[in-house]
Amino acid sequence: MSASSASAASASAVNASLRLRDETFDTTALGAYNLYLLASPTRLQLAVADVERNKFVALEEHPLPTGGLPALAAQHDCLGQRGWNAVRLAITGRAFTLLPAPLFRAGDEEATLRLHHFLTPFETVRHTAHPGLELVNVFAADAALASWLSTTHGASGRLLHHTSALLAGLVHQRGAASPRRLYLNPGPQELTLVVLGQSLEYCNVFPCSTAEDVVYYTILVMQELGLNPDEDEVTVWGELTPDSAIFSLLRTYVRQVRFGPRPGNVQYSYRLNDVFEYRYFDLFSLHFA
Structure with missing residues (x-):
């Protein structure tokens, strides 16, 4: 590892409020992994899944510094690196609406969202389809964040609203x-x-x-x-x-209140055993979104 890489890894470890990594996770072979991100205004949750083994091999949580996710990525050892098999970034927030798929028309996203949310100059509007539910999720996203995802990860990057991840996990979980x-x-x-x-x-x-x-x-x-x-x-x-x-x-x-389990039909590294199973469900559910 070079001095600069060691410095970045050290900074990442210092800034993380949670950092669990399986020893098999190889940051020099990112094409073997999917990167899942869940961003709120103040923090980022991160998970990595080994594609071939269908197994989560990393789980991290970081407070966002001034400058947000792009600033954190500049300090992180692999968050801002290109070459992942796939990158899915989900954002939290209340600026979203779900439409029956037959009623959705491409190009009408902003007008649809305007029924309860007016875009600011710093926002862009996106949509995600849910074929299993025959729904389309129209949502507002921070324009700088969307630009970072596109510039950094290109065609492998996909932006979603966190409700899309949650719904994908629920549909996958239920019989x-x-x-x-x-x-x-x-x-x-x-x-x-x-x-x-x-x-x-x-x-x-x-x-x-x-x-x-x-x-x-x-x-x-x-x-x-x-x-x-x-x-x-x-x-x-x-x-x-x-x-x-x-x-x-x-x-x-x-x-009749109970905690839910993690998404099934995927493996989890033993490193994640110390984390409550009902935590990070929407993050892990990006695997199925």
């Missing part, structure tokens, strides 16, 4: 005869709620800063969609622990 169910995914200052039956019935992202916010929106959606807090099961992934205030309060008002 054909799965019951109608509510899914929660708390994140940084946000809560994503999804109701899936034979088709997608509901998907929205709410601003949340307290455990009470999470419970309020959960009960609100259950009431609106005719779900029973005493009987219907609620599955939770995301940013909480079994002894957290959120989970404790949820169990007070919703009787």
Whole structure:
């Protein structure tokens, strides 16, 4: 390893709040791996999957410095390197809308999104198709971030909204005869709620800063969609622990609450064993998006 590479790796390790890597992960052979990224305004989650072995071999979490993801990539040993088999970058945020695929027309993205979000001069609009659900996700993205992805990773890079990753993971996880169910995914200052039956019935992202916010929106959606807090099961992934205030309060008002597992049909390095299995579900679900 060169002095500059060693310096970059050292900086990456110092800045990471989580850095787990399997010893088989070879940063000199990036073409053997897919890179999955989940970006919020303040941090980046990163996962690497070995394509041939269908196995996650790295998981990292980094606070974003001034300058955001491009600035972090400049310090990281492989984030900004070209040559990955595929790169998928999902962004958080409430500026998205889901349309039935037959109603979507290319070129109408901005007009569609304008029904509840006006683009700023620093944003661009993108869309992602969900063939399994016959939906199209139209969303706003930071223009500089989209430009970085295109410039750095070219045709191998794909930009998505994090709800697309979450939905892909849920569809992959559920069987054909799965019951109608509510899914929660708390994140940084946000809560994503999804109701899936034979088709997608509901998907929205709410601003949340307290455990009470999470419970309020959960009960609100259950009431609106005719779900029973005493009987219907609620599955939770995301940013909480079994002894957290959120989970404790949820169990007070919703009787059948359980944590969800990681996406199946893919392997995980033993290095990830110390991470709760319900964490990073939307990040890992980029494998199926």
